[in-house]
Amino acid sequence: MRSIKVAAAEVITDKMTFHSDYCEKHTYTRGSEDVVKPVRMMVMNGKVICPRCELEEESKKLQKDLESQIEYSQRQKKFNTLEKRSMFRDRTVSRATFDNYDVSEPEETKNKNRMMDLVKHLQQGEVFNIFLQGHPGVGKSHLAYAALRELNVPPDPDNPKDNGRSCLFINMEDAATAIKDSFSNKDSKYTEAYVTQLMGEADYLVIDDIGAETGSEHSDSKASDFIHRLIYKVTSARQDKVTIYTTNLTSEKLYQMYDSKLVSRITQKQQYIIFKDTSDKRKEALPF
Template sequence: MIQPFENLEHLKQLDELCPIHGVNLIQIDRELKMAGEEKPRKPAPYCPMCAKERIKEKEQQVIEHNLNAAIYQKTYNVLMRDSTNAQELTEASFENFKAETPEERQFLDFAKGQVKKYLDGMNGNTLLTGGTGVGKTHLVISIAKELNEAYRAKGEPKSVLFINLTEVLRDIRESFKFSSKEGYYSRMLKEVDYLILDDLGVKLGNAQGQSKSAWEEEFIFDVLSHRKNTIITTNLSNDEIANLYSERVASRIRTGLEGNFFKVFSIKDKRYSINTLKGGRQ
């Protein structure tokens, strides 16, 4: 006879058998105070085999919970934990992007279309280019959120990260421990499934139009060389990218851009306040 609670006194074996396992039921042969009940009573008989299975089941649930938590730490949680979101755009979404002109509607449709392409298995970069304040950052943050939630809903959480490239490069250069900070960002930017690089080409210690430093070139090349899916915003044209970066970096930026490139021509500056975003379209 199997007893999972050998150290428990007052156990009594009954003649009644468990209908599942065919073993004798056991009962604690004394009255006990049950939670939520006023009067003490003898507990219901139990099957020792069923009891062991329930214990194993609970242990498995705990294991699965911890595994899921570990998976989410490396995937779904990355976006809100590690991104360098601009505070004003924390609330950004496709729903509150103000698409009032034909070009703005095309821009919004393009961003939504890129989400669908990636969810359907596309590998390759996406590039959004245009002047300051036309909504590029708003839309790529929206893309990041949509991808993050969609993969979670599919039961296949992926890591999505939004990075303002200017902030990251400045943080590395100003760090007291340069190499460790560079290594930290390098690993993180290489390893995520979907990386959003905002503000490619913004000056950082260089006058606009001058070539980037050898270190900055190498850092960007190293990151892009290890990636399949990178979503990039810039206010540079193709020619300006070619002038600012070496051909090897420019070619990495152009990886898979056929049909995945949108250039804004006439959208006016539409930078949002936090109140505008929370209230939706004006």
């Protein structure tokens, strides 16, 4: 232990020696006057430096680094929306990418390529909506999440004006359940106002499994008033933004569940991706 300390001290004395010059930049206050306090310069690794100036420079640099880190983490808020604010219970969806979308049938290949192509257009700034329709288990949510992942790009650290884009994945049934719970649970943050605002503000929004929230897929009933109100508000706020819908419902079912005005809202500026032939992947995984 002792020999190491001695060695270190020798290195320092070897590299740092006092110089005969003084730095005159530093002052202290005496009464109402600033008085220069000369600081003895040093020779460090062959360079003449003022230790006070070096320290001040270093602390300025640290301060600046810290400020830019805080500023950047503020700018990342939008980027973090997808991970922090999305609402869905099926956590397998959060691992979905285009790469791990399993294609075994021609329709899947076609639809995956079409989705990837549409994402490229969105990345170039085009604004339209995407409607993925087909029976359960064909991977509509997977493709929708994979699209968001591509669109969710962090802000450029070197461009202070770039705040990035926000993406959000909302499963309609899970969101509806959370809002309904907030009616009686005063501590819940998932109020109708909160969820509506969240869904209205996202730059890219997936509304997953629209229609399932009514619980009436296999009956003739209509969506409740609050669901109508929610979708109206969200679509009003999103007229110039991109929304991706997934649904098991046929157009006939959509018109049965929602007001026709609402259906025309949902189906505005749509690009359709339809699954007709693909089999249910979740069923295939079971041996019986």
